[in-house]
Amino acid sequence: MSTHDSPAVADVAEMPAPRVRVFPAHSIGGGLALLLDLVGLMGGVATVVAATTFAATGAKAALIVLGILVAVCSFVAMCGLNMVAPGEARVVQLFGRYRGTIRQDGLRWVNPPPLSASLERGDPHSSRTKISTRVRNHETAVLKVNDAYGNPIELATVVVWKVEDTAQASFEVDDYIEFVSTQTEAAVRHIAIEYPYDAHEEDGLSLRENAEEITGKLAVELHARVEAAGVQIIESRFTHLAHAPEIASAMLQRQRAGAVVAARRQIVDGAVGRVEMALDRLTMGAPPTPFGQWGRDIVELDSERKAAMVSNLMVVLCGDRATQPVVNTGSLYQ
Numbered sequence: 001m002s003t004h005d006s007p008a009v010a011d012v013a014e015m016p017a018p019r020v021r022v023f024p025a026h027s028i029g030g031g032l033a034l035l036l037d038l039v040g041l042m043g044g045v046a047t048v049v050a051a052t053t054f055a056a057t058g059a060k061a062a063l064i065v066l067g068i069l070v071a072v073c074s075f076v077a078m079c080g081l082n083m084v085a086p087g088e089a090r091v092v093q094l095f096g097r098y099r100g101t102i103r104q105d106g107l108r109w110v111n112p113p114p115l116s117a118s119l120e121r122g123d124p125h126s127s128r129t130k131i132s133t134r135v136r137n138h139e140t141a142v143l144k145v146n147d148a149y150g151n152p153i154e155l156a157t158v159v160v161w162k163v164e165d166t167a168q169a170s171f172e173v174d175d176y177i178e179f180v181s182t183q184t185e186a187a188v189r190h191i192a193i194e195y196p197y198d199a200h201e202e203d204g205l206s207l208r209e210n211a212e213e214i215t216g217k218l219a220v221e222l223h224a225r226v227e228a229a230g231v232q233i234i235e236s237r238f239t240h241l242a243h244a245p246e247i248a249s250a251m252l253q254r255q256r257a258g259a260v261v262a263a264r265r266q267i268v269d270g271a272v273g274r275v276e277m278a279l280d281r282l283t284m285g286a287p288p289t290p291f292g293q294w295g296r297d298i299v300e301l302d303s304e305r306k307a308a309m310v311s312n313l314m315v316v317l318c319g320d321r322a323t324q325p326v327v328n329t330g331s332l333y334q
Contacts, residue, residue, distance in 0.1 A: 022168070028109050093128075137160055139157070148195050168229055185292060187221045279310075
């Protein structure tokens with residue numbers, strides 16, 4: 001069993017150092033770029049139309065070629081426009097190299113433009129890959145594991161996370177969503193076997209009594225596991241924690257017995273305090289008189305009478321049922 005307070009990341013495999021880090025891609029406002037592209041496209045068309053008015057064949061051909069080139073370049077440049085929604089980013093690649101990330105939302109233009117009609121699929125020349133940077137939830141299925149005492153338990157966790165480094169999420173792992181899912185399950189299983197469901201020692205950590213502290217350790221371990229994918233863990237919580245069905249009834253009886261013992265202990269502690277107070281009041285006497293002197297003792301008790309009174313009071317205060325009063329008309333010593 002491990003109930004120490006050291007971080008739970010000691011057994012986590014050390015991830016390799018990231019090969020790329022996120023940095024902003026060089027981009028300009030899409031409105032200005034769109035205006036310039038439209039002007040170039042219209043200028044190219046106008047040049048071709050104007051070329052038909054020339055009688056000279058050489059000048060006409062040159063203007064037509066120039067107009068077509070301007071129109072084609074304007075159309076290709078128009079493909080560099082990217083729509084970036086809030087909570088999204090575009091990872092830019094050129095000939096396989098990472099060229100930066102577009103995080104500013106709106107219409108943006110990046111050079112060079114992709115030569116593929118599908119911006120999502122990309123191509124060997126250039127690509128713009130969309131990655132969501134919104135906050136996400138991942139809830140694990142109900143996992144059945146053994147706790148630190150070897151008892152089978154069931155637990156499930158919800159993890160709140162988001163992509164922080166889009167470059168690492170794109171190039172360091174194959175699928176960052178599946179990576180987070182797998183590492184979350186591994187971290188939950190590791191935490192579950194490190195701590196018991198209920199600690200037998202008073203100063204030991206347990207999954208049921210110290211859920212806040214243990215979920216904090218779970219968040220630390222998750223961060224160490226998914227940091228290589230550029231993912232930030234915002235919060236993690238247990239959503240389900242229970243004994244496995246095959247031992248649930250036995251553990252319920254144990255919890256009931258513990259509750260009964262705790263209640264009995266509290267009742268006895270209270271009864272002892274009340275008996276002690278009663279004996280002190282009886283032997284101390286009446287409240288002070290107006291002249292500042294204590295009154296005479298109410299009753300004088302020897303050790304045997306005190307023992308009898310303590311026995312009777314403890315029976316009355318600690319009994320499960322109402323007691324029946326018995327009046328002793330004789331003497332205690334007869």
